[in-house]
Amino acid sequence: MTLATQIRNRIKQFPEGKTFGYDDLRIAKEDYTTAAKALERLQKTGLIKKISKGIFYKPEQTVFGELIPDYSEQLRPYLFENGERIAYETGISLYRSLGLTTQMAFRIKIASRGKRIDINRGTLKADGVKSYAEVTENNYEVLGLLDAFKDIKKIPDTSVAQSVKRLSAILKDLDKKQTETLIKYALLYPSRVRALVGAILQNIGYKNKDLDKLKQSLNPLTTTKLGLKENELPTKNNWYIQ
Known part of the structure; x- marks a missing residue:
């Protein structure tokens, strides 16, 4: 079976609207030149379209016309x-x-x-x-969540207090393993992230010993200034947050 036939057969298995590249087609690097020519021919037939360099898709046809991914x-x-x-x-x-x-x-x-x-x-x-x-x-997903902690003072159209309330709700929904993963990666983030994660977890009742790792990673002489009131985050003083 030729490489061109293999490529065509693999593409037929992809759903319409799905993007794919050379890796998805399982093409060896030494075959890229031959594959490029085969893909160019398939574009001319309309079977696939190119969305960017090395990335293609099977166009989806609807009663309203052709849809892009x-x-x-x-x-x-x-x-x-x-x-x-x-x-x-x-x-x-x-x-x-x-x-x-x-x-x-x-x-x-x-x-x-x-x-x-x-x-x-x-x-x-x-x-x-x-x-x-x-x-x-x-x-x-955990890294993205920690980014929100890191950028809490920069998130538009909200306040730090509102963000703390929303993040508290998100952390409440995490299971034990997810929370442990959150703490593990929080240790790689700046101290303000570690402090806020620790304060929120403590405030929502999390009591696992791995919370001590966050506390021990903080310098008691370094404070995180978020402008939070006592009723907005009751545990803030335990984590050197103002």
Whole structure:
């Protein structure tokens, strides 16, 4: 079976609207040149369309015409490499999805540890930022949540007190393993993140011994100034928060 036939058969298995690249087609690097020619021929037949360099999709036909991949599918190729997650969406767009703000983001942010991912293609625009840890499928949601703690004073259309209330509700819904993962990665973040995570966890009744690790990581002489009142976060003084 020729490489062109293999590629065509694999593409037929993809659903319409799904983006894919060379990795998804399981093409060896030494075959990229041959594969590129085969993909170019498939574009001419209309079976696939190119969305950006090395990224294609099967167009979805509807009664309203041809649809392009939705936002998440357009973003997906930038978040994965060789089938493994390497990045995640952060910033205002993430904080909106977490219920922390109602503001829309004209440009999103993509966090990754090993590479800077900037996008400027059509309506998809993103600035790359460095994550605090290697990104995996198992930790990216926790890292995004910790980013919200880090940026709590910068989240638009809300107050720190409102954000603390919302973040408290989110942390209440975490299970034991998720909370342990949160604490594990919080230790990689600045002291203001560690302090606020610890204060909120203590305030919602979390009593596991791993909370001591957060407390011990803080310098008692360093305070985090958030302008919170006692009734907004009763445990704030225990974590050197003003």
